[in-house]
Amino acid sequence: MSKILVIAEHDAGQLKLATLSAMGFAHKVCAATGGSYAVLIVGHGIAAAAETLRSYAAGCVLVADHSALKEPLADRYAHVINDVARSQQATMVVGAASTFSKDVLPRAAALLDAGMISDVIDVNPDGNDFIFKRVMFAGNVIATVKLEGALKFLTVRSAAFMPPQKVAALSPVTSVTVDAGSLPAQIEFLGSEAKVAGRPDSTEARVVISGGRAIKNSEDFERLIGGLADVMGGAVGSSRALVDSGITPNSLQVGQTGKVVAPDLYVAVGISGAIQHMAGMKDTKVIVAINKDAEAPIFEVADYGLVGDVYQVVPELMEKLRK
């Protein structure tokens, strides 16, 4: 019987939607093999996010709310996860494949001497154990893997698992006692970049407009990529080339080393389609590529390709979509 502990993720109390996909993974495992799952949310001022988590048939929503946990510092969060995983006798600890989980979960896994699999896209029972599929080599290889041990840590790709159905009966809430004095204090939080308000996060948006090398400067990026995103109610993304040349901030990069997105619609504007970039977007439902090089590799994965100069095509597209 599985006892799964899902680690919820939030941004200053705002629940990240990828958490629901991790719960979807847990739901799928429990439906196939029996067992139950609990969700743990760690932070400060997280009551609203915890309330949202109650609607998805989890056995229990565990809330570790303390001012000493306001910032997501890996040493403190891993310490709390370690305690809860032990007291819950968890057999799996699962989070969404995000920078938060990648920072915190391997640390917690090692504290519990548990192995870990990153970027899981499928799970199937195998006797009393499981077989997982995960992506490697910048998305060019899918590995079928087993992980030995009574406790397993995983991160899951959000595009691969549907959120569980909402149910009327709310999950009970249990508060986790946090002894602030016993929390480690090796990492000191100094600050975080002010977020640009207005546009959604590319990992959560239904539409992502992404710009590449064809965009010459940041004003053009804002006018063309930002403009098209606003017309379509989408998020913006960028190829590595634009980040390297200082046109876009690091946090916009989509790819093997940036964000992995899987929206309904991805519009690649002037992006040639290096394998490292495609690793971050090829699970999109519909890909549109606009590029003046008819031989660009992006056209091999695009559902709709338009060969043309982005400086002409994008303004025309914005105008026609506004109608």
Added chain:
Amino acid sequence: MKILVPLKRVPDPDTKIRIKADGSGVDFDGVKFAVNPFDAIALEEALRIKENLGDAEIVVVSIGNDDCVEQLRNGLAMGADRAVLIKAADELDSLAIAKILAAVYKREQPSFVLMGKQAIDDDSNQAGQMLAALLGLGQATFVSKLELIENNSKARCGRETDAGIETVAVKFPAIITTDLRLNEPRYVSLPGIMKAKKKPLEEIALSDLGVSAMSRTKILALEPPPKRKAGVRVKTVDELVDKLRNEAKII
């Protein structure tokens, strides 16, 4: 000051990865290998810290078979002072690697460890965080800006998170993992290569390190990802809008 920099031998990032016909593994026949690009960034940062301080010892370490000597020599040619090869079986997962690195750490007692955030072959992104946990040290992951502060007793680190840059300070000793934008590694020079031949490279059998590190992850099979079916070319913006509205029904 002593900085420990682990280097992993991986297929060159520009290599097209081929899977063996029976799915049992990747076909490495004729494939060029390189230092994992994120590890090269870690080494470059260590070299810059050494150049800034005027003095520091940089030790590079690899875990694997004799082939890893090539990557260690490369690290020495870039400017590391000394290399250690832990001779071990090829397939080790992140937890096993972290346990071995923890043993190397205890032997070397560095001021801190600088390593890549992930290896570009298995893309796990776990070893640094696990190493920090095993040693009970602080960690700063995905670092794209690094500055030594308070008399070189701490590092102020800019971390690349999904929400943007987060800044933390970690007390030494600590584990710092590097992201793409930290620096651009230098090229290896010919005098560097000549000097590297004379630098010490120590080989240690895993069994002599006194650590039992078994891989718990077992790879059963590999396959290529499903191919996206070839799409269509549209000639005009009108046609594109029409397809998105009426065929894909996405807008």
